Amino acid sequence: MGIANIIFLIALIAAVGAFAFQVRKIRRNILLGKDVDMSGNAGERFKIMARVALGQSKMVKRPLAGIMHVFIYVGFVIINLEVLEIIIDGIFGTHRIFSGMGLAYDALIASFEVLAVLVLLACIVFLARRYGGQIRRFEMKELFGWPKNDAYIILWVEVILMGAFLTMNAADLALQQKGSAHYTEAGSYPVSSFTAPLLAGMSESGLIALERGAWWAHILGILLFLNYLPISKHFHIILAFPNTYFTRLKPMGEFNNMEKVKKEVELMMDPNADPYAAPAEPESEGPQEKFGAKDVGDLSWKNLMDAYSCTECGRCTAECPANITGKLLSPRKIMMDTRDRLEEVGRNIDKHGKDYDDGKSLLGDYITEEELWACTTCNACVQACPVNINPLEIIVDLRRYLVMEESKSPTELNSMYTNVENNGAPWAFAQADRLKWAEED
Amino acid sequence: MSEQVKVPTMAEMLAASEVPEVLFWVGCAGSFDDRAKKITKALVKILHKASVKFAVLGTEESCSGDPAKRAGNEFLFQMQAMMNIQVLNGYEVKNIVTACPHCFNTLKNEYPELGGNYKVLHHTQFIRQLIDEGRLKPKGGQAFKGKRITFHDPCYLGRANSVFEAPRELLEKLDAELVEMKRCKSKGLCCGAGGAQMFKEAEKGNKEVNIERSEEALALKPQIIATGCPFCNTMMTDGVKNFNKEDETKVMDVAELIAQAEDL
Incomplete structure (x- = not known):
């Protein structure tokens, strides 16, 4: 293990550790909420998660944003396979450890390259939509300040990460073509085969520096970005999955029943209840709910x-x-x-x-x-x-x-409540007249 | 109602030892609002025509509690619900039909947890069922042939309970030209009355919701804006009047259209 590998390992452990620390805090915050029973229906829940989060079914209701989002989403998921290789290479000082996979490796690298370009394209479209200022929902008061900057940071970081990734591949391919010792020929490069020739004029050491620089920029960028997620709206890439899994399964029109109110109303309507009974002992200590x-x-x-x-x-x-x-x-x-x-x-x-x-x-x-x-x-x-x-x-x-x-x-609603209580209707009509319509023509 | 069409109450049914096949839950709007009463009567005529043995609760019916629940007054909602459930269970009611999506949603979804379990249908579902069973045979008729009709989805029927097709299937029976607004079905735009807004002034804004919605509907130049909710009906009628289009475009309930096509 060289010094570079040790630095890499320390960066990796620090980043993952810091991320775990932040996620625990978010988990703690979420659990400050009241308990609701969401157990059961695992089959149905998995289906919803598969359709809505994995399958992006609701994203594509708006076609342009939907397709662009699918590019970034698929790119993010698939390119993570490459990140796995990068991490192994980083720890053990290997180079393109998966390249022994042959044709499958060619296909993977080729798909990463294409996806990286699609992600870049999507990010540019998204940036244009936001800088353009023509989309009302991006120009509303609640987005001023940090939320807008958050969105720009996310998109620009993704542009930089993809740029670094493609630069790394281009330099790598140029080195492969030069027959550089450490850079064995591996992978198929539908994008870098166009960009590598642009680097042909560079010296081998220059190319190695470029390849290494881009490699480090890409992976350190990812590790930093990982720790940006918990303070950003971008955390949705993780929570989208559990959040869709725990979708409310009842009809949208059904509002939840308040058990606590039910107990009181039942007591009120029970003719056998003792009006002078001492209040029941509170079930638990602590502040009244x-x-x-x-x-x-x-x-x-x-x-x-x-x-x-x-x-x-x-x-x-x-x-x-x-x-x-x-x-x-x-x-x-x-x-x-x-x-x-x-x-x-x-x-x-x-x-x-x-x-x-x-x-x-x-x-x-x-x-x-x-x-x-x-x-x-x-x-x-x-x-x-x-x-x-x-x-x-x-x-x-x-x-x-x-x-x-x-x-x-609001005052009018108070009148409505009074009408319902007194007349059994939200308007001030007498309950006795409720069937009058049947006598009319 | 005319002499031939009787509206029996559950109490009368019970006194005569009869059991209706369905309870018609009229709702407050259907009972008191002059415009909505016409929808009530149209539905009664349809039930009569199809020889449905039905009954109403009459003076024993009370607000379902929907506006109280949406406003956040859970106490009032549950008091209303439990009183109604006592009455309904007392009569051993099994099946309910209603022309109000708010009553429909509340009775169907929110009464079970308070002890009221019924099979509740919106009137468009019930009428479709009558047609499917061959008990009602709409002639299609000339009344609406070729007319442009657009359907405004009530939130508590459509999005809230996923009933999108029943009203549309009924409209198709009219031989009319059904045109859809861009915001329809699960993307339908509210009329502005839901969530107890019907009973209060709208909050400050730059437009009323019913104007926004009526504008969208009128852009299709329909002869009829059909809906399935007494509150939507009020909001859309006001919206159409706002654009002085009440001569060209009528706001009608699906039940009224079916009744009219049947010359009822």
């Missing part, structure tokens, strides 16, 4: 995983009837706020311990009542999300807190 959600800890762990899975594409917001008509609500912002607040809560735990209260909450400090009351609960956002995120559940849980804990409904 709220009705609805005020902060991220009141949401379910799935809601929180949703927030970390969001890559801020804005397809939800582009389909939202409230947003289309100029209201403040943006389902994407609901997800971004949830993640931002959860990260803040996580930092508080790191700094001040588990029970620290910073006096802030998701409702109020991040999401306003005006946003929540603009929602028509139409589920268009849920339908649009390419990784099956559900912004509506969060909106409804926050509304529940407003209504049941703070009695903060």
Whole structure:
């Protein structure tokens, strides 16, 4: 093992270790959410994951972005095979360790090259779409600042990584053609066979320096990028899979039942209940559970995983009837706020311990009542999300807190409740008149 | 209703020791809203024509709780639901048909966890079933021949419960020209009434949702905008009026179209 191999090994272990550390923190944050039972239905869940995450079925609903995304996605998955070879080479000082595979190796290298070009193309299209400023969902207020930069960083890093990869291959091929000692002829290079001749004028040592430089840039770039994921929206490349696996399987129209409310309503409606009975002993110690959600800890762990899975594409917001008509609500912002607040809560735990209260909450400090009351609960956002995120559940849980804990409904809705309570209809008609229509013509 | 068409209540049925094959859940809009009452009556005529033995709850029916649930008032929702379930279970109701997608969704999906288990169908599904069973034979007729009809998917029927085809199959029976909006079926745009918005002013924005949707529908220059929800009907009717197109384009429920084609 040479010094280069040792440096490589240290970089690899450090990068993987740091990544694991960051992922554990995200896992801890997600588990701050309330428990919901998502067990069972493994077969159906695998099917959804295979179709939506692996098969990108919802991405391609928008054809241009969909196809370009498929290029990057397939490129990412397949080129990772090459990364495996690079890691083995890096540790053991070998060169193109898989090249003994013969024809299969040719095919692999050829596909990596083609994919790398397609990834480059897709990144350039995506960058053009974002710099062009013509796509409304990329120009909205919630993206100003870090989210926009995040998107540009991701795309430019991918451009650099693919550039380094193709440079490495071109230099390698040029060296192979020169018959350089360490560079045995291996692989088939549909792209580099065009670019290698451009390097023909370089000396062997110059080419080796270029090849080594590109090799190191590529792999160190990947290791750094790996550690960028957890602080970026790009973490979706990992969470898309578990998040689609844990998709809610009920009809979209079915809102979850609140067991706690059920107990109280049953007691209220039970003619045999003793009105003077002492309140039952609380089942568990600790703070009283709220009705609805005020902060991220009141949401379910799935809601929180949703927030970390969001890559801020804005397809939800582009389909939202409230947003289309100029209201403040943006389902994407609901997800971004949830993640931002959860990260803040996580930092508080790191700094001040588990029970620290910073006096802030998701409702109020991040999401306003005006946003929540603009929602028509139409589920268009849920339908649009390419990784099956559900912004509506969060909106409804926050509304529940407003209504049941703070009695903060819009005035007209308070009248509606009163009508339902008194007349059994949301309008002020007498229940006794309910069958009047049958007497009319 | 006319003399020939009786609307029996569950109480009357029980008194006469009769069991209806289906309960018609009318809903608040269908009971009180002048426009929606016409849909209610059209459906009753269809049920009568197909000799369906049905009954309504009449004054024993109460709000399903949908607007309360969507607004976040789970207490009120569950009180309504449990009262209704007591009544429905008391009559041993098994089958329910309703012309309101909000009642449909709530009764079908949200009542089971509170002890109410029924087979609930939207009226477009029920009418299609009648046709499939040969109990109703639409003549197609001349009333709608060649007319342009577009269907506005109610969110709580379409996206929320994946019922996209039943209303369209009924429209196809009319021999009309069915044209689709770009945002249809699972991509259908809301009319703006859902989530208890029907009962409040819209939040501040630059356009009303029903105007956005009506604009899209009117761009197809249809003679009829068909829908399957009393609230969508109100929103779309208002939208069409906003563009002064009420003479050229009518907003109709699928049940009304079927009833009209049958000269009911």
